[in-house]
Amino acid sequence: MDDAKPLSISRQSLQRMPIYLENLKKLRAAGKSHVSAAFLAGELGLHPVQVRKDLAAVSSVDGNPRIGFALAGLIEDMEDFLGCNNANEAVVVGVGNLGRALLSYKNFAGYGLSIIAGFDSDPAVAGTTVHGKEIFSASRITELCGRFGVHIGIITTPASSAQEVCDAMLLGGIKAIWNFAPLHLNIPDDIIITNENLAASFAALSGRLRQQRDAPKL
């Protein structure tokens, strides 16, 4: 996101942004390279001054008075603005010991990464905070992933509920899964997944130790 641009934008403007974005993508798909505020206003039945102001609030460059904005750059700026490109933030579902450990882990910040919230199905856990991060009811995964604009979901639930959690995340717009639950998740091909199998890591270490032990000695 463009740090130099303050987020002083009206709620009404904000709500128009996804509509602009959808239209800009259609224009790009139709082979256009530039778009003016006046053209977009005509397409959407909005007032040109309003649209010009909205686009100016989001665009990282000024539009060319004659041909308008370069479509590719404007789409990227708008995606950044809407958090569509958010690849640094995650939510974690399953606030047991491992979930808490991740929520409290200090070294993510060094990589520019953060876990911004947690979810748990236990009503006694939902509503609490861990390391300053709010924990929400697991029933709100889809809704809040969408509202937060996060695209990375971490699963630290028992295996029995992991697929259900995964499905709710994907409905909420999650595009990458970091899975600590010991099972294979069924996901579409375009979803990125990292499976973290702690037992397999432990077993590999044990195997290397056994191998060293059984190697010929003097």
Place this chain on the structure above:
Amino acid sequence: MDDAKPLSISRQSLQRMPIYLENLKKLRAAGKSHVSAAFLAGELGLHPVQVRKDLAAVSSVDGNPRIGFALAGLIEDMEDFLGCNNANEAVVVGVGNLGRALLSYKNFAGYGLSIIAGFDSDPAVAGTTVHGKEIFSASRITELCGRFGVHIGIITTPASSAQEVCDAMLLGGIKAIWNFAPLHLNIPDDIIITNENLAASFAALSGRLRQQRDAPKL
């Protein structure tokens, strides 16, 4: 360990075992292939009947009445008996959220692995149990690793104390380290190590997501 052989062995016998083992290894290094109880008794100034009884309690096969025990097999049996070959059990140092998560993790058992105890420097944590496993003071790492006969140590402390913990483990006979602390540990060449860098895993996932996002679209 040989499950069929009950551990009905006197404390005195048990204390002689490491002495036998040391001697057996010397004999093997000297090129011998077999050893009799009588010979070993003579070497160590012990009564042959006592030594015969001790070796019979440990050996998985009966000694040949004429040439005694095959040295290689007897050494292996004695190492098994003394837990020298233990590659399935670990201790964890640092009983914060991550340490607790590992102590409570149910899937290690499926691989025949277990974390048998924990250590923590916090006096409020030492003396408690987590998932039925005792938590000891971090000052006892070296002593208890040796007494438990474990060879795998898991480090889930902050980076600032990880090297000190590692050193105490190695003094206690730990041969393989599973390190979750975000730092490079200085260890001898013959020590096996697996570094688990959670931040790097998260960063890699974030990087893949960014790469997918920036890939050419239709």
